[in-house]
Amino acid sequence: MTRIINSLAEIAQDYDVLFCDLWGCVHNGKVAYPAAIAALQDFRRGGGKVALMTNAPRPRGAVAAQIAALDVPEDAWDDIVTSGDAAQDAMLAGDDAEPPAWPAHATSVSGLGVCSR
Numbered sequence: 001m002t003r004i005i006n007s008l009a010e011i012a013q014d015y016d017v018l019f020c021d022l023w024g025c026v027h028n029g030k031v032a033y034p035a036a037i038a039a040l041q042d043f044r045r046g047g048g049k050v051a052l053m054t055n056a057p058r059p060r061g062a063v064a065a066q067i068a069a070l071d072v073p074e075d076a077w078d079d080i081v082t083s084g085d086a087a088q089d090a091m092l093a094g095d096d097a098e099p100p101a102w103p104a105h106a107t108s109v110s111g112l113g114v115c116s117r
Helices: 034-045 060-069 083-093
Strands: 017-021 049-054 079-082
Touching: 017 034, 034 049, 049 060, 060 079, 079 083
Parallel strands: 017 049, 049 079
Antiparallel strands: none
């Protein structure tokens, strides 16, 4: 049977890591969503790690600056993973390299993986 989940708090205790898209989930390009920020902060207070993900072609630092300007506080996330960084990592690795399991810069959550408790 399908389970309807009304909030992250209902399932947060079952997960160690949350991979969350930025655009539309955390902000709308103009303002951050207060309820989303609160949910991410609560998840982290409960011991979880939050990796914000985006298809932005920009590097992590530029995205961090953008979301800071939108009032997304640093205590709502542990890392940011961007397609820009992933593309750069792939280009620097060369043609013969195995694709990385996680972008090389993503050190704060790289060893955690995703697992159910």
